[in-house]
Amino acid sequence: MKVKEKDVAYVADLANLELTGEERTGMVRDLNSILDYVERLNELDTSNVEPMAQVSDRYGVDESKQGSDRFVYAYREDVLEGLRKSLSQEAALENAPDADGTFFRVPKVIER
Amino acid sequence: MNLASLTIDMARSAVQERKTTALALAEEHYARIQHEDEKIGAFLTLCKERALEQADRVDRMAAEGKTLPPLGGVPVAIKDVMSTRGVRTTAGSKSLEHYIPPYDCTAVTRLEAAGAVVLGKTNCDEFAMGSSNENSAYRPVHNPRDLTRVPGGSSGGSAAAVAADMAVMALGSDTGGSIRQPASFCGVVGLMPTYGRVSRYGLIAFASSLDHIGPLTKTVKDAATVLRTIAGRDPMDSTSADVPVSDYVSELDKPVRGLKLGVAKEYFGEGLDDEVRQAVESAIDTLRRAGCEIVPVSLPHTPYAIPTYYLIATAEASANLARYDGVRYGYRAPGVKTLSEMYRRTRDQGFGAEVKRRIMLGTYALSAGYYDAYYLKAQKVRTLLARDFEEAFRNVDAIVTPTSPTAAFRLGEKSDDPLSMYLADIYTVTADLAGIPGISIPCGVTKENLPIGLQILGKHFDEATILRVAHAYEQTQIGS
Numbered sequence: 001m002k003v004k005e006k007d008v009a010y011v012a013d014l015a016n017l018e019l020t021g022e023e024r025t026g027m028v029r030d031l032n033s034i035l036d037y038v039e040r041l042n043e044l045d046t047s048n049v050e051p052m053a054q055v056s057d058r059y060g061v062d063e064s065k066q067g068s069d070r071f072v073y074a075y076r077e078d079v080l081e082g083l084r085k086s087l088s089q090e091a092a093l094e095n096a097p098d099a100d101g102t103f104f105r106v107p108k109v110i111e112r
Numbered sequence: 113m114n115l116a117s118l119t120i121d122m123a124r125s126a127v128q129e130r131k132t133t134a135l136a137l138a139e140e141h142y143a144r145i146q147h148e149d150e151k152i153g154a155f156l157t158l159c160k161e162r163a164l165e166q167a168d169r170v171d172r173m174a175a176e177g178k179t180l181p182p183l184g185g186v187p188v189a190i191k192d193v194m195s196t197r198g199v200r201t202t203a204g205s206k207s208l209e210h211y212i213p214p215y216d217c218t219a220v221t222r223l224e225a226a227g228a229v230v231l232g233k234t235n236c237d238e239f240a241m242g243s244s245n246e247n248s249a250y251r252p253v254h255n256p257r258d259l260t261r262v263p264g265g266s267s268g269g270s271a272a273a274v275a276a277d278m279a280v281m282a283l284g285s286d287t288g289g290s291i292r293q294p295a296s297f298c299g300v301v302g303l304m305p306t307y308g309r310v311s312r313y314g315l316i317a318f319a320s321s322l323d324h325i326g327p328l329t330k331t332v333k334d335a336a337t338v339l340r341t342i343a344g345r346d347p348m349d350s351t352s353a354d355v356p357v358s359d360y361v362s363e364l365d366k367p368v369r370g371l372k373l374g375v376a377k378e379y380f381g382e383g384l385d386d387e388v389r390q391a392v393e394s395a396i397d398t399l400r401r402a403g404c405e406i407v408p409v410s411l412p413h414t415p416y417a418i419p420t421y422y423l424i425a426t427a428e429a430s431a432n433l434a435r436y437d438g439v440r441y442g443y444r445a446p447g448v449k450t451l452s453e454m455y456r457r458t459r460d461q462g463f464g465a466e467v468k469r470r471i472m473l474g475t476y477a478l479s480a481g482y483y484d485a486y487y488l489k490a491q492k493v494r495t496l497l498a499r500d501f502e503e504a505f506r507n508v509d510a511i512v513t514p515t516s517p518t519a520a521f522r523l524g525e526k527s528d529d530p531l532s533m534y535l536a537d538i539y540t541v542t543a544d545l546a547g548i549p550g551i552s553i554p555c556g557v558t559k560e561n562l563p564i565g566l567q568i569l570g571k572h573f574d575e576a577t578i579l580r581v582a583h584a585y586e587q588t589q590i591g592s
Contacts, residue, residue, distance in 0.1 A: 003476070007476075011476045014479060015459075016452075018459070020460070023468070031469075031472060031473060034422065034531060044416065044493060051488055054321040056353070059573065060354070060573055092440075094212070095210075097439075107451050
């Protein structure tokens with residue numbers, strides 16, 4: 001068993017998830033089963049292999065260029081409302097669970 | 113009008129020639145949804161007002177004798193992970209039950225600009241995480257070909273809507289197979305374009321290095337028409353590629369004679385259902401008779417694709433889903449006293465079991481002490497998987513495989529075992545990891561009359577070739 005209940009509690013904390021007791025037990029079982037399965041990646045020697053974070057810099061770009069120069073086409077002027085009009089305050093607050101017309105409202109951050 | 117096998121061209125021509133109206137077509141589809149969808153569950157939200165306004169615009173164009181755009185008057189459905197301005201967009205999650213986006217997804221904007229009539233939003237696995245559509249927070253989708261079976265996932269509602277003639281086409285999204293696998297299960301065409309070919313602006317993010325938008329259609333030609341409409345650079349999505357868009361439709365009829373098609377033994381091994389194997393082998397034989405050369409290729413790292421995928425996709429998801437915190441939009445847990453309590457309880461109550469499982473796995477794989485062993489390792493194996501395809505595509509023009517190891521399974525059959533569910537994507541995830549395009553087309557049925565899918569994978573930005581091969585195969589099946 002790689003993952004124990006205390007590890008699940010720690011990771012849940014990192015992920016801001018409040019898991020119930022029952023959920024934690026299930027999570028210990030599921031994570032161990034999945035991690036056992038992914039263990040097979042260690043059959044491969046990857047010591048000289050570069051990691052691949054994304055595919056965009058490999059294909060469909062000007063391959064004579066290096067690094068971010070490959071993405072010059074994606075640059076834009078850093079100006080307000082350069083690509084589209086910003087959302088109005090009203091529209092931005094419309095979906096808020098709690099707002100006062102100017103700000104999003106949340107419970108107290110600091111306990112006194 | 114007979115909605116069964118109504119294609120994009122048929123619908124558009126009928127509206128153009130005033131044999132029907134876009135309004136009547138939309139109404140007929142709504143009537144069909146009304147009649148069929150209670151048992152299928154493909155739609156989560158209908159947007160009749162928006163649809164009828166658009167239909168009216170198209171009808172006025174037709175009445176004025178103007179040439180309609182490529183999807184003029186065509187009723188379509190949109191997977192509920194794509195934002196639609198003013199129309200509820202849930203991503204199949206309770207956390208977005210009442211979310212009304214203030215803007216439209218680019219792919220939807222482009223479809224509407226081409227005259228499409230958006231009927232509504234389709235059901236899917238929560239945040240597109242699943243292979244059976246059973247992870248929807250609202251209701252499972254039933255496969256129109258056999259209501260006791262799943263439609264596949266995560267674009268199960270989109271596939272079912274097209275298969276049951278409740279929409280002429282639908283948009284789906286594919287992160288590990290979520291367009292192609294449901295297309296295969298429901299007996300329709302599903303195309304995942306190259307990474308970066310279609311803008312994801314307005315797509316609710318699952319795994320950003322893997323997410324793709326693409327069409328589910330009744331014919332290959334329809335898939336080509338939709339791709340031509342939605343593809344191309346979008347300044348709102350910096351990952352959308354600056355690569356010219358081909359005329360996929362006019363390239364369909366180029367001959368396939370002489371094309372080299374790769375067949376990889378790794379896609380025909382253990383776990384592949386016999387009936388699926390026979391149907392796919394017979395389809396390969398048909399392509400050989402059509403003049404294609406069948407060449408054995410090797411994709412040796414294939415067995416490592418699922419573990420690689422489930423580490424990378426969950427790691428990216430754990431970051432992308434951090435935004436659902438109950439502050440700016442979406443669900444907020446009631447009765448909480450502190451901010452920290454609000455975050456935790458909101459996320460626990462707003463997310464379903466599979467989403468929480470993936471957030472946990474991804475957070476674990478990224479956490480201090482485990483990053484190198486899991487996330488970095490998976491990124492390195494991803495390079496090996498991409499290289500497998502690079503090698504293979506030196507010798508072949510496309511690769512043909514089964515789409516899924518089995519036909520549609522029964523509801524509940526795999527829902528208690530996450531790992532067995534993940535294996536339903538075994539033939540589709542590698543293309544997402546490598547960023548190459550893939551299409552699934554129907555290639556027969558099992559004894560129980562369940563559809564089987566043939567997958568054709570292509571080189572980066574070479575959708576034209578896989579569409580051409582798929583079209584050639586489809587033509588041999590007409591009337592058979």
